[in-house]
């Protein structure tokens with residue numbers, strides 16, 4: 001039997017393992033932590049009975065992919081749940097804007113910007129299935145849907161500050177700022193529209209769902225399917241060199257690029273090792289989980305219904321904050337992403353006490369404490385929030401990296417989303433999953449299509465390995 005070892009049990013490691021196991025390989029997954037799942041773990045962090053997502057929270061790009069279509073994760077216990085509003089953006093004075101699944105319903109709330117929202121998101125939403133077929137793969141391929149991809153690509157390559165000129169109201173511009181900020185990029189840099197645009201279109205096509213019971217349900221479902229194929233998972237095993245994985249025919253590394261160079265060591269061609277060590281990481285997240293009695297008293301009504309709330313004020317304020325972070329300076333008023341997954345999945349709350357998820361964008365490796373800034377930003381749009389906090393759990397950038405070495409200096413998306421790395425990651429190569437050693441592959445979020453708990457990096461890497469085995 002052909003054997004495979006997968007190092008790391010994040011969603012990409014597990015997706016690679018499943019793809020290989022389904023093809024008949026004997027698979028063992030080795031995980032450093034005591035629990036599987038990498039960025040999809042969840043559990044109690046504040047008060048008994050409250051389920052918090054340790055990392056990934058909402059999953060627009062995991063719902064319908066070649067990977068999710070290949071494996072019955074639903075049958076293995078994964079259920080997606082949607083909040084009434086996908087994402088919202090409060091502004092001062094109780095104003096704000098919200099995105100609902102339907103482009104029309106969203107546009108209807110945007111006044112003068114209704115037409116621009118429809119024109120950008122309408123056609124892309126209609127063609128998003130075709131678009132994802134291309135962008136969920138490495139960029140160097142002949143597109144299957146060149147026309148659909150062309151329009152998406154043309155918008156994506158723009159700096160967000162340029163694409164934002166399509167909207168003229170503070171509400172329309174703020175909505176676009178919120179999704180753009182997910183890229184952790186200054187808004188005036190090339191291709192800074194790409195990630196936000198994809199997430200924005202995905203909100204209309206698939207919504208931004210949470211996993212019932214917590215994001216750990218994603219990893220649990222994959223592990224259950226793996227068990228059905230007879231695959232083994234060992235936890236508490238940190239792999240430091242290839243020698244530790246025996247004579248496996250295929251080795252999948254669900255690790256950061258520099259860690260892959262360390263593990264493969266001298267067997268890796270020097271030029272590839274150099275390229276992987278030069279892989280650029282992005283800024284960091286400083287995360288605080290709250291236990292909140294009665295939920296957040298947002299003055300903007302739709303924010304009280306949204307799975308995600310983008311906090312930071314106007315487009316200009318968020319653009320300034322993101323620029324500061326990229327320069328290595330902590331902004332006074334950082335961008336804060338707030339997750340209210342309990343609105344989609346009430347099973348995570350204990351009565352009227354709810355788990356609230358929040359992280360601020362901070363410079364890479366920042367050693368300060370952003371708790372006060374996060375609370376101040378939320379309080380600005382939800383007076384009385386502080387009085388409802390019953391407990392907190394704080395994760396600094398250093399703690400994030402200690403929790404999972406793939407989040408280098410707190411970079412939760414495993415790699416800067418600059419224009420070059422959006423297209424070529426982790427290095428410029430025809431097959432970006434290979435590392436120059438027969439049978440060894442990189443399959444983490446540092447490879448295409450990048451961050452997210454969608455498993456597509458692992459799926460693609462495993463298919464690359466299977467294609468080579470077939471040859």
Ligand SMILES: Cc1cc2nc3c(=O)[nH]c(=O)nc-3n(C[C@H](O)[C@H](O)[C@H](O)COP(=O)(O)OP(=O)(O)OC[C@H]3O[C@@H](n4cnc5c(N)ncnc54)[C@H](O)[C@@H]3O)c2cc1C
Pocket residue numbers: 007008009010011012013014030031032033036037038039040054055056057058059060237238239240254255259285287359403404405406407412413414443444445446450451452453454457
């Ligand atoms: C705070 C935060 C919020 C996020 N929010 C979202 C979100 O809302 N939606 C979304 O889709 N994504 C989100 N993400 C991103 C998403 O979680 C990651 O992109 C995804 O988990 C990457 O999967 P992966 O398999 O590549 O790596 P990871 O999930 O990082 O898993 C890597 C695994 O490998 C293990 N490992 C590493 N080195 C070794 C070694 N040497 N030996 C053995 N095991 C090793 C680690 O312990 C870990 O379990 C978030 C991430 C964070 C941290």
